[in-house]
Amino acid sequence: MKTKLYIGILILLLSAPTLIAQNFTDNFQKESINSRPTHWTSVKGKGLITELDGKKVLKLDRYTVLKPTINGQDNHYLGNEFTIEFDAFFDKVPASTRQYYIINLWEGTGVHGENDKHTDPYMIFRHGINVTGSIVNRKRIKELEVLEQVWRHIKLEYAKNTLKIFIDDQLVHQQPNLFYKPKMVSLSARNANGRNGITNFTLIGETEKNLTGSPEICITEDLIIPTTFQVNALVSSKDLLWENGKTLKVSFLDTPSNIVKTNIINYAKAWETYANIKFEFIDGSDGDIRIGLKKGGSWSKVGTDALNYPEDEQTMNFGWFTDTTSTASFRRTTIHEFGHAIGLKHEHQNPTGGICWDWEAVYDYYEEESDWSKQRTKNNLEMLSNNSVGNATAYDNKSIMHYTIPNSITSCEYSVGWNDQLSEMDKKLISNFYPFRKPRHTIGPNIYNYNWTAGWDSVEFLYQGGQTYLLLLKSSTGDVHIHKMRGDGSVGERIFDKKYSSGWTSAKFFEVNSKSYLFLLKQSTGDVHIHQMNRDGTVGQRIFDKKWTSGWSETQFYTVGNKTYLFLYKYQTGDVHVNRINSNGTVGDLIFNRKWTPEWTTASHFKTNNKSYMFLIKKRTGDVHINEIKTDGTIGQKVFDEKWTQGWTTAEFYRTNAQSYLFLLKLKNGDAKQFYITDNGQRGEIIFDNNANWTSGWSHAKFYSVGQNNYMFLLKEENGTVHTHIIYSN
Known part of the structure; x- marks a missing residue:
């Protein structure tokens, strides 16, 4: 065929x-x-x-x-x-x-x-x-x-x-x-x-020599290889899975009877109970999945591979369904083929299975039962390599994606009967491939606007005594302001107004033993000050005063276990230091000293699933690395390495309801995106994309909470424009 x-x-x-x-x-x-x-x-x-x-x-x-x-x-x-x-x-x-x-x-x-x-x-x-x-x-x-x-x-x-x-x-x-x-x-x-x-x-x-004639292009259609040829399941491939949570439109290119159509719709939806994916059956032919009823075999294209074919071509076929088809056949065939349609492959081809086929008996059986050639039989039954499947789980002979295997075609007295419903492993694993979403916390509307003086180049939020505070610092003049945030998320009264010496390029809050501190650093000179914060949110006495080498461009504080650490990075040279923070808020021993590549413009710490990570991005090239942070506070192995588009100037992480998020912003064009962070520290799906619809010039983005509500603070250093957005759950 x-x-x-x-x-x-x-x-x-x-x-x-x-x-x-x-x-x-x-x-x-x-x-x-x-x-x-x-x-x-x-x-x-x-x-x-x-x-x-x-x-x-x-x-x-x-x-x-x-x-x-x-x-x-x-x-x-x-x-x-x-x-x-x-x-x-x-x-x-x-x-x-x-x-x-x-x-x-x-x-x-x-x-x-x-x-x-x-x-x-x-x-x-x-x-x-x-x-x-x-x-x-x-x-x-x-x-x-x-x-x-x-x-x-x-x-x-x-x-x-x-x-x-x-x-x-x-x-x-x-x-x-x-x-x-x-x-x-x-x-x-x-x-x-x-x-x-x-x-x-x-x-x-060199062309073919001594050829005669000009054979015609011949396109024939018989029993199309059931994408069993391209598939195999709970066993799947990441490249073939649809976007999690997607609603797939399903259309019929041929007109089924009411009985056939009702059975297909009802049994296809068996997957919806356990996978975060929906099937919407529509009139017309404009479907992501397009069903034909041509006589012969039943088959389906696998997952997103269906996108590679013309919209007037079917991507699934039910070749033997009639009004008299048994309930068991409707159920197992429909669920099986829709399993392929959402990216699953054949379980009997699972690399972890190792079925003892008697290949000569197999070829004879499928030639007689299905009129398959040896090659076609091999394509549909032979065990796939580990490289050919992205997600191969433990072998499950009860899977709906498994063929029936009579004892007569194996060499070790092995057989599998008809599976006509989802197995327990099918249910568990498809929910891993398409997990139901947690509530999404995305960027909401702009609720407050302010026009301040230009030049504020450090923005930090402090949480102390149940109150949220906003710190602003100008490196050019040394001006420092601290505001108390109101219960509705707006910026309240100024409670601290001082003029320090100029040149402070980094201002960070950190906490040790339930006490809060303010860390100040001058990149050009290496001067470092640490102040203890007062209970009323004002800056207290200086407890640490050192002069380090110049050039430190990125600073991050993070806590692992019950210990706090300081991460330092130099843009020009790639030097990396991690110091332990002492119990009195001063900087302690150097525990990590490495030379990385230069030009990392942003370093951000984040946590997910009780693990800590360090995120790095280069504005000029778009390179992104994520490294795990070890339990001793040192920087561990790289767990994520990608090249994104150039120009990202802000990368901020925030966490709410046990879910971590990454927010990216480009100063040049106002492009902003927000992503889930997965439990293993990877970038997940995108949940917010403004399609570069914001104005340019936003130099700072910070996330803060007041009471039970979360907000985003945006600032333009060049002119002092401030917007506050609410973060809402959907």
């Missing part, structure tokens, strides 16, 4: 048989905007020339299918060695995985070709590659991960039966011993947020 090819936006790049090396180059410079390209034939879609970033490109609309015409031929053109290169445009996107180009190599003339031999799709992102299915590779190059628009040079090299793929000359995929001979290439693209286009397309390579 032949399977039907599903690809989002497809460009078939086909050449012609000839006796000489074939070179083909097209940069579209001689083409007119909005015209059809001269050397390309439209199979489907418009395929017009457009301009992106000042360059003429071949525009890739959704579902466009194009192929080049070379010497009047358009197939069987790749030879024993070839190189394909092109420049791909990546638009500005909210997430680097939202746009990619898809490359397929084919032995045949259009679909799976002769002997169904083809590669799995190579999904080319701006910063790496995804290869799924029989071969798995998810390589990422962190320095290439940007969200702004960018061009990438893509290159494929094939020689001596080995395929290599490069992005900007960096090798991202190498596949030796390719199991067939490529004869053509297809190129696709997908972008949920912007534009796609290629230019400078070049093909260099």
Whole structure:
């Protein structure tokens, strides 16, 4: 049986048989905007020339299918060695995985070709590659991960039966011993947020010799491999899971009877009890999951892989449902296929299972029962590698995602009966993949505005005796103000007004033995003062006065167990110190001394799940590290390492109702985002994004609480503008 090819936006790049090396180059410079390209034939879609970033490109609309015409031929053109290169445009996107180009190599003339031999799709992102299915590779190059628009040079090299793929000359995929001979290439693209286009397309390579005839492109459809081919479950892949809490729209491309439709809807919702995901069944064909009722097998695309296929193509099929189908069959088949639809793979292929298949008996059984070829049977039953699954749990032979296994097809008297409901492990583990959310505490509306004098460059909040206080300091003049905060979160009366010497660049509150202290540091000179705070929120006597080396740019206080520590970092040199704080509030022994890379602009401490972490970000490059903090107060191993967009000037953590959050802000454009922090210290899902709708210039963001309510304080150092936002739960 032949399977039907599903690809989002497809460009078939086909050449012609000839006796000489074939070179083909097209940069579209001689083409007119909005015209059809001269050397390309439209199979489907418009395929017009457009301009992106000042360059003429071949525009890739959704579902466009194009192929080049070379010497009047358009197939069987790749030879024993070839190189394909092109420049791909990546638009500005909210997430680097939202746009990619898809490359397929084919032995045949259009679909799976002769002997169904083809590669799995190579999904080319701006910063790496995804290869799924029989071969798995998810390589990422962190320095290439940007969200702004960018061009990438893509290159494929094939020689001596080995395929290599490069992005900007960096090798991202190498596949030796390719199991067939490529004869053509297809190129696709997908972008949920912007534009796609290629230019400078070049093909260099020896073509097939002594070929006769021109086989037709043949797309047939029979029993499509139940995405059992691409899957396996409680066993899942993170790359295929939907966003937690998402409502998936489900539509029917074929019209079911009332009995069939009711059963599908009812049993699909079995997952909703245990997973934070919803199915909304809608009229029409515009669904994330699109159900067909073509006779034959039942199957489903796996998770977000459904996004890679045209909106008029089904992503799930129920091939034997009728009004007389048994309740057990409705239940187990529907729950199983919707398990695939939310990203789960087959449990009998679990790497931790190790089923003792009698493969000759297996092949005979599935050939007789399902008319499957050996390869198809192997794809559906063979144990997957650990690398091919992102989340493989302990093997569960009661899982709804497990095939029935008769004793006759195993070599060790092993069998599994029909599983027609969710197992206890299914219920537990799907709730881990899609956990129900805790209440979200996001940035609410602006409730108070103030216009103060410019120059305030240190902002800190103090909690003492059930009262919240606000400290403001100007390094340029030495002015220090302390205000008492009112019960409604607004800024109240000024209770402290002093002029210290200028140059204090860091002001931090910390607590030891239930007493509060104010730490002051001058970056330019290394002067350090520590004052004890009075019960009324005013600054008390100085208890510590030292002169350290200059250059300390970041300071953080944190508590581990019942001990308090001081973290210091130098922007210019990368020096890192951690000192223990004595019980009397003075700075004690140096317990950690390291040299890190320079230019970390922000260091912030946070806690989650009773563990402490240090967060670091570089404004210039967007590099982000999170290190755990050990129980002795020293900085431990790195647990998070990513490259985000450049320009983040503020990173603040706050915690409420046992949940930690990260708030990011860019001074230059007002862009602000808020994230969950997971229990293992990682950045979780985004829960607030202002889409750069705030004005620029916000230099400080601090979170504070008054009574049971939480607030955010924003300040512009350049002009003294202050906004206060409430934090609300939803």
